[in-house]
Amino acid sequence: MSNPDTVKPRVNLMRxxxxxxxxxxxxxxxxxxxxxxxxxxxxxxxxxxxTLQLGLVMALTGVPRAIFILIGGAVVDRYSPKRVxxxxxxxxxxxxxxxxxxxxxxxxxxxxxxxxxxxxxLSTAFSIPSxxxxxxxxxxxxxxxxxxxxxxxxxxxxxxxxxxxxxALIAVFGDVQSGSLSSASGIGCAFMIDAxxxxxxxxxxxxxxxxxxxxxxxxxxxxxxxxxxxxGLRHCWGxxxxxxxxxxxxxIMLLVAGPIQVAMPALASHLGDSAAGFGGLxxxxxxxxxxxxxxxxxxxxxRAARFGLSMLAIDFVIGVxxxxxxxxxxxxxxxxxxxxxxxxxxxxxVRVYTWMQQRVPRAMLGRAMSIFMFIFLGITPISAAFTGWxxxxxxxxxxxxxxxxxxxxxxxxxxxxxxxxxxxD
Numbered sequence: 001m002s003n004p005d006t007v008k009p010r011v012n013l014m015r016x017x018x019x020x021x022x023x024x025x026x027x028x029x030x031x032x033x034x035x036x037x038x039x040x041x042x043x044x045x046x047x048x049x050x051t052l053q054l055g056l057v058m059a060l061t062g063v064p065r066a067i068f069i070l071i072g073g074a075v076v077d078r079y080s081p082k083r084v085x086x087x088x089x090x091x092x093x094x095x096x097x098x099x100x101x102x103x104x105x106x107x108x109x110x111x112x113x114x115x116x117x118x119x120x121x122l123s124t125a126f127s128i129p130s131x132x133x134x135x136x137x138x139x140x141x142x143x144x145x146x147x148x149x150x151x152x153x154x155x156x157x158x159x160x161x162x163x164x165x166x167x168a169l170i171a172v173f174g175d176v177q178s179g180s181l182s183s184a185s186g187i188g189c190a191f192m193i194d195a196x197x198x199x200x201x202x203x204x205x206x207x208x209x210x211x212x213x214x215x216x217x218x219x220x221x222x223x224x225x226x227x228x229x230x231x232g233l234r235h236c237w238g239x240x241x242x243x244x245x246x247x248x249x250x251x252i253m254l255l256v257a258g259p260i261q262v263a264m265p266a267l268a269s270h271l272g273d274s275a276a277g278f279g280g281l282x283x284x285x286x287x288x289x290x291x292x293x294x295x296x297x298x299x300x301x302x303r304a305a306r307f308g309l310s311m312l313a314i315d316f317v318i319g320v321x322x323x324x325x326x327x328x329x330x331x332x333x334x335x336x337x338x339x340x341x342x343x344x345x346x347x348x349x350v351r352v353y354t355w356m357q358q359r360v361p362r363a364m365l366g367r368a369m370s371i372f373m374f375i376f377l378g379i380t381p382i383s384a385a386f387t388g389w390x391x392x393x394x395x396x397x398x399x400x401x402x403x404x405x406x407x408x409x410x411x412x413x414x415x416x417x418x419x420x421x422x423x424x425d
Contacts, residue, residue, distance in 0.1 A: 018209050022138050025204030026131070027154045029089070032197025034162020036096065036120075038279055039170065039190035041265050043103070044113060053110065055262050055388020060117040061124075062381030066374055068125035070229045073133075073370040077228070081130040081137065082210055088127035089202035095119050096195035103188035129370060137210045156293060156346070159286030166190050167279025236371050242359065244419050246375055251410060252315060253379040258387030259322070259403045260285075261380065267326060267334070267396045277331045284335040288342020293350050295343070307355055308423030314344045316411045322404030326397030355425060 040061075044054045076084050099116050102108035135151065173186035236242050268278035318341050328334050360368040390399060414420045 016139065019139050021204045022135075022208040023151060023154070025201035025208075026151065027158060028197045028204075029201035030155050031158040031162050032194035034158055035166040035169070035190040036194045038163045038166040038282060039187045040113075040117070041261070042170065042278060043187050044110075045265055045269060047108075047113075048110065051262055051266055051388040051391035052385075053388070054265070055258070055385040057113060057117045058261055058384035058388075059381035060114055061121040062377055062384070064118060064121040065125045065128075066378030066381070068122060069128060069374050069377060070232075070370050071226075072126040073129035074226070074228055075126065076130045076133055080210075081134045082205065082208070084126055085130040085134060086202055086205055088123045088130070089198045089205065091123045092120065092127075093195050093198040093202065095123070096191050096198065100188045100191035100195060103191065104185065128373065132369075134210075138208060140211070152293070153290070156286060156290040160283050160290060163279040163282040163286065165279075167277070167283075169193075232368060232371055236368055239359075241419070241423055242368070245423065246372070248311075248414060248418070248420060249372075250375050250379050252407070253376055254383050255403050255407045255410065256318070256322070256383075257376075257380040258383030258385075259325075259399055261384045262387040263326070263391060263396045263399045266391060267328075267400075268331070270396065271328070271331055271334075280331060281334050281338050284338040285342040285345075288339040288344075289346035289349070290342075291339075292343040292346025292348070295347055306421075306423065307351065307425045308420040310351065311348060311423075312411050312415050312420055314348045316408060318344055319404045319407030319411060322407060323401050325404070326395065326400035351425075 041054055041058065044057050045051070048054075072084075095116050099108070099112075102112060169190055170186035173189050236246065264281055265278050268281055271277060321337050321341055325334065325337055328337070356368065356372065387399060
């Protein structure tokens with residue numbers, strides 16, 4: 001039987017038209033993002049046939065996002081998160097609209113792709129912290145947990161549905177043929193859909209009314225924005241357990257992010273030269289993540305002893321699954337592997353966020369989470385660029401095999417030589 005204390009906030013939230021406007025625009029924008037996340041790497045790979053070029057584009061998107069995200073969080077605290085988010089949505093609408101137009105007119109060059117990728121990365125550095133800090137200003141405190149749960153579930157659903165729709169769109173309306181964009185209408189449509197999603201979400205955000213500031217809430221207008229960033233870094237470095245986890249997560253991302261972002265589209269291209277196949281692999285990973293998050297919430301007591309051991313066990317299994325990924329002979333085999341990896345990752349992701357929220361003081365939580373995101377956003381483009389370079393002289397089978405074996409070896413070293421196994425919930 002449902003607990004009335006948990007059901008009532010959800011019922012009231014669904015009747016809140018202000019929240020409905022906000023979440024509908026946000027979900028539409030997240031769905032549109034998946035079209036670009038699939039179409040952009042596929043476009044670069046088909047235009048150039050060079051995995052190093054693909055890695056560089058991914059790096060141009062990710063590096064500025066990682067570098068400026070801490071500054072973005074400080075700017076959001078100083079100014080209105082709604083104002084910052086509105087500005088990024090308008091910028092992204094223009095950038096993606098121009099990109100779509102260049103594809104439709106067969107006028108796109110790699111130099112233009114580099115510039116747009118860099119601009120999108122800079123915009124995202126400010127949209128991420130503004131988006132994460134806006135929800136508490138849209139719904140009442142009593143409804144915040146239900147609103148967060150709804151947003152997280154719908155966000156993960158877009159990760160599953162978006163790549164499948166984008167892959168089908170490109171397959172139906174036209175892909176790049178022989179390096180020419182004259183037949184790439186499907187890719188142009190993917191960028192245009194994302195541009196329209198940003199425009200519509202900007203309109204719904206404009207219509208969203210924010211709650212008044214809490215009594216006594218003061219914005220840090222008289223302090224250097226870098227001062228708060230330094231305070232957050234000092235706190236996380238001084239916490240030995242937090243520092244150990246951050247170092248561990250950085251190493252894990254270095255080993256797995258590049259193969260997923262760069263080697264996976266190359267693998268899909270070798271298997272069937274199909275954007276739909278690539279979308280299926282990405283969608284399977286997202287579907288697994290959604291399933292893992294559900295299982296983690298439904299079975300919170302399922303764990304391999306303490307928090308640290310659970311994390312090591314799951315990463316060990318993921319490493320084992322990575323090893324045969326490059327040797328598969330059909331897309332369906334990759335779908336099974338990516339679904340399993342996504343399930344394990346999603347299950348652990350919920351525990352990681354819960355552990356962070358319980359360990360870090362509330363006054364420092366925002367900055368700690370920004371540093372947490374900074375690690376992932378900063379390591380990912382480095383791993384992508386390095387993987388693209390390796391693929392110039394290695395096969396996808398070697399990349400996945402080497403990454404999986406390195407991950408297994410690193411987990412075993414962390415088990416015996418680091419405090420990871422002693423970290424409790």
